[in-house]
Amino acid sequence: MPNTLWSAAVVVLCSAGIASATQTQPDVEIRTTKVSGNVYMLEGQGGNIGACVGPDGVLIIDDQFERLADKIRGALTKLNPGPLKFILNTHYHGDHTGSNELFGKEGTIIAHENVRKRLTTTQQRGERTVEPLDPSGWPVVTFQDKVKVHFNGEDIQFIHLAAGHTDGDGIVFFPNANVIHMGDLLFSGRFPFIDTDGGGSVEGYLNDLTWVIDNLPKDAQVIPGHGPLSTMAEVQASRDMIRETGDLVKKQIAQKKSLDDIKKAGLPEKFKAFDWQFISTERWIETLYAAYSK
Numbered sequence: 382m383p384n385t386l387w388s389a390a391v392v393v394l395c396s397a398g399i400a401s402a403t404q405t406q407p408d409v410e411i412r413t414t415k416v417s418g419n420v421y422m423l424e425g426q427g428g429n430i431g432a433c434v435g436p437d438g439v440l441i442i443d444d445q446f447e448r449l450a451d452k453i454r455g456a457l458t459k460l461n462p463g464p465l466k467f468i469l470n471t472h473y474h475g476d477h478t479g480s481n482e483l484f485g486k487e488g489t490i491i492a493h494e495n496v497r498k499r500l501t502t503t504q505q506r507g508e509r510t511v512e513p514l515d516p517s518g519w520p521v522v523t524f525q526d527k528v529k530v531h532f533n534g535e536d537i538q539f540i541h542l543a544a545g546h547t548d549g550d551g552i553v554f555f556p557n558a559n560v561i562h563m564g565d566l567l568f569s570g571r572f573p574f575i576d577t578d579g580g581g582s583v584e585g586y587l588n589d590l591t592w593v594i595d596n597l598p599k600d601a602q603v604i605p606g607h608g609p610l611s612t613m614a615e616v617q618a619s620r621d622m623i624r625e626t627g628d629l630v631k632k633q634i635a636q637k638k639s640l641d642d643i644k645k646a647g648l649p650e651k652f653k654a655f656d657w658q659f660i661s662t663e664r665w666i667e668t669l670y671a672a673y674s675k
């Protein structure tokens with residue numbers, strides 16, 4: 382993603398606590414990138430969208446914000462005029478499910494059971510209360526461990542991994558195209574956001590990345606939840622960073638260092654590139670401290 386678009390995504394994430402802020406963003410265009418075979422990546426604001434288009438119609442993974450729905454629809458129609466048959470939600474966050482109420486009237490929404498639970502009930506995220514979606518935006522087909530969608534010649538695997546970013550994370554693997562959509566289990570090249578209010582955990586996130594590295598093809602292309610089109614190298618880099626920074630913080634907790642001390646000491650220079658507006662080095666240390674000081 383060019384820096385301008387990445388910054389735009391950051392702005393939206395940072396302002397996620399203020400509903401009105403997402404209404405006043407400047408004009409956003411949807412940028413489409415062919416990934417492989419019949420799989421595409423769409424970038425606008427919020428989580429990256431994956432699309433699988435072909436003779437059976439259109440399947441998308443995540444749907445950003447409702448105010449972008451017309452533009453997303455336009456970008457999809459350019460790829461394929463067929464009907465929108467399926468919408469897969471990688472998790473419940475509003476920057477990935479914002480167009481559910483509109484697109485759910487056209488296609489079938491599929492998600493992990495905990496995504497449906499969270500989208501159909503009032504959620505407390507820190508100080509923010511998030512109301513349930515209108516029933517048109519609710520997942521209709523839910524699963525516990527994994528489900529396959531046989532569509533456009535692909536046996537698409539939608540796989541739930543242990544609570545990492547949230548407690549309903551699903552990744553999507555296209556075996557023919559050799560593409561993985563990671564949802565927010567990958568913030569490519571950035572410190573990740575771990576939604577502990579939404580059931581996420583640092584250890585879970587780490588284990589999920591290790592599972593992907595150990596079980597999916599090394600040469601797969603990877604659509605991250607946020608950031609540019611990636612490869613397994615970025616998944617590996619994220620996993621290694623979380624493990625190394627986690628070990629550093631654990632060591633200091635064992636030495637009875639306070640959170641302030643650990644923040645003052647900071648992290649080694651090589652992790653500086655992972656720092657961004659939404660999850661700064663300080664905030665990442667706070668996340669690790671909260672996870673490992675229990």
Ligand SMILES: [Zn+2]
Pocket residue numbers: 472474477546565
């Ligand atoms: Zn998220």
